[in-house]
Amino acid sequence: MKDLAREKEWASWLRSAIAGDSHAYHKFLTALTPHLRVMARKRCDQFGAPASEAEDVVQEVLLTIHLKRGTWDPSRPLGPWLSAIVRNKVVDSLRRRGSQSVPLEDVVATLKADERIAASDRIDIEQILGKLKDPQRTIVQSISIEGSSVRETADRLEMTEVAVRVSLHRALKGLAALYSGRVT
Numbered sequence: 001m002k003d004l005a006r007e008k009e010w011a012s013w014l015r016s017a018i019a020g021d022s023h024a025y026h027k028f029l030t031a032l033t034p035h036l037r038v039m040a041r042k043r044c045d046q047f048g049a050p051a052s053e054a055e056d057v058v059q060e061v062l063l064t065i066h067l068k069r070g071t072w073d074p075s076r077p078l079g080p081w082l083s084a085i086v087r088n089k090v091v092d093s094l095r096r097r098g099s100q101s102v103p104l105e106d107v108v109a110t111l112k113a114d115e116r117i118a119a120s121d122r123i124d125i126e127q128i129l130g131k132l133k134d135p136q137r138t139i140v141q142s143i144s145i146e147g148s149s150v151r152e153t154a155d156r157l158e159m160t161e162v163a164v165r166v167s168l169h170r171a172l173k174g175l176a177a178l179y180s181g182r183v184t
Contacts, residue, residue, distance in 0.1 A: 049090060150168075
C-alpha cells in the first residue's frame with residue numbers, strides 16, 4: 001500500500017510540474033531518483049549489464065523524463081511509464097555496447113517506443129544541448145539522441161572510449177543537477 005501512495009504522490013507532483021510548478025518538479029525528481037537507481041540496477045542485473053552502467057542509465061532516464069514528461073497520460077499510472085523508460089534505456093545501453101543477451105521482446109518493445117521526435121521535443125533537446133559545451137554536447141547528441149555507440153563516438157571525435165564515457169557521465173550528471181535544482 002505504501003508504494004501506491006508514493007506513486008500517487010509522485011503523479012501529483014508530475015501533474016503540477018507539467019502545469020509549470022518547478023518546485024513540484026524538483027520534489028518529484030528528488031524523490032524519484034533513488035527509486036530509479038534501484039530499478040536501473042535490477043534491470044542491469046537482469047540483462048547482464050555491469051552494475052557501473054546503472055548510474056549512466058539513471059542519468060539518461062532523468063533526461064528522458066524531462067524531455068518526454070508531456071507524453072505521460074495523467075489518467076494512467078505513473079509506475080509503468082517509468083518502468084518502460086528504464087527498461088528502454090537499459091536496452092539502449094546494451095545495444096550500444098553490442099550485448100547479445102537482451103531478450104527479444106524487450107528490444108521489440110524499445111523499438112516500438114522509438115517514435116519520431118516531436119517538434120516540441122526537438123526544441124527542448126536543442127535548449128538542453130545548448131547548455132553543454134563541446135565535446136560534451138556532441139557526445140550527448142551522438143550517444144543519447146542518435147544512438148551511436150561509445151566506440152563510434154570516440155572514433156569520430158578522436159578521443160578514447162574512456163574519455164567519451166567520462167564526458168558523457170559528467171554531462172548527464174550536470175544536466176540532471178541543473179534540471180533537478182531549477183526547471184526552465
